[in-house]
């Protein structure tokens with residue numbers, strides 16, 4: 001049987017150093033059984049990244065293969081980008097299989113939110129999609145919160161042991177969670193999407209629980225996938241996200257980087273109150289209509305996109321849509337952030353690339369009374 005990389009799951013080969021899975025022949029045929037391909041070695045040791053994009057078909061083939069051997073799914077969602085980690089492909093699997101849902105990156109949300117509130121919100125949101133999980137765990141692999149809870153939940157439902165399929169879109173922390181559960185840094189983790197390439201089976205030591213790490217799917221409609229890799233890293237939050245609250249006049253403009261233009265179109269004397277949430281790497285800029293036209297495209301003032309990727313970004317079909325968001329609702333910019341209405345209704349004109357998706361949902365962070 002071909003040897004596989006323990007970091008990303010790719011089949012190892014020593015014929016072609018520019019293809020995935022390369023290792024020099026003497027290492028490949030040496031004594032060591034736990035081998036890392038050259039790409040994983042570079043990611044782990046030098047923080048270098050060599051992008052590999054999977055197609056939807058590649059993804060489907062790879063994950064469908066692993067479903068056969070698994071009894072339960074452990075889907076991983078990113079709490080900050082919940083809508084971005086939703087994908088029909090994944091929801092379809094969850095409608096067919098028992099699942100224990102893991103919501104990761106709790107450390108990124110402002111700390112006023114209690115995990116049980118998050119769990120209830122997630123349960124409701126999943127019910128809307130026809131998914132009823134066995135249980136939900138809210139965790140942070142960054143600070144270790146809740147990891148033991150995942151283990152306990154698996155043991156509770158499968159006391160004799162089980163094979164569990166860990167799945168989700170790219171970059172939600174699937175490999176990080178597996179490493180924590182296994183207690184070793186085996187699977188390669190990186191801040192860039194598309195790290196794991198093939199399914200990898202690992203056993204939690206001294207148990208009958210086997211976890212299958214899988215590659216992530218790149219979902220449709222994420223604003224973060226419309227910019228270059230450096231800008232992508234600015235949009236994916238590394239620390240707690242920023243929040244800014246507004247109470248602005250009609251026709252005032254808020255620019256979310258150079259990516260989205262929001263214009264307040266609410267009629268009447270009572271100004272709506274709303275907050276914007278996004279990574280600290282995204283600039284929020286409030287201005288008037290005229291000035292907005294002048295500064296849009298100024299990448300020094302508004303970013304992402306940066307100078308390098310703005311032309312590519314502007315090739316997207318840019319559209320304008322007017323939406324009304326009620327009190328207690330949120331407008332999500334998939335993969336970028338969201339706007340939460342504390343006192344509505346807010347009528348807002350949104351100008352954005354059609355390839356990015358907007359979603360209106362019930363508030364995730366409830367307005368304070």
Ligand SMILES: Nc1nc2c(ncn2[C@@H]2O[C@H](COP(=O)(O)OP(=O)(O)OP(=O)(O)O)[C@@H](O)[C@H]2O)c(=O)[nH]1
Pocket residue numbers: 104105106107108139140141142143169170171172173174175176177188189190191192193194195196197214215216217237238239
């Ligand atoms: N802030 C924060 N970052 C996390 C957490 N868990 C994982 N990350 C980061 O998220 C990024 C992606 O982690 P991975 O474990 O490689 O994610 P993955 O889902 O396996 O990604 P693919 O293999 O590309 O599908 C890394 O930069 C991790 O350090 C968390 O709880 N909090």
Ligand SMILES: [Mg+2]
Pocket residue numbers: 174175176187188189195196214215216
């Ligand atoms: Mg991974």
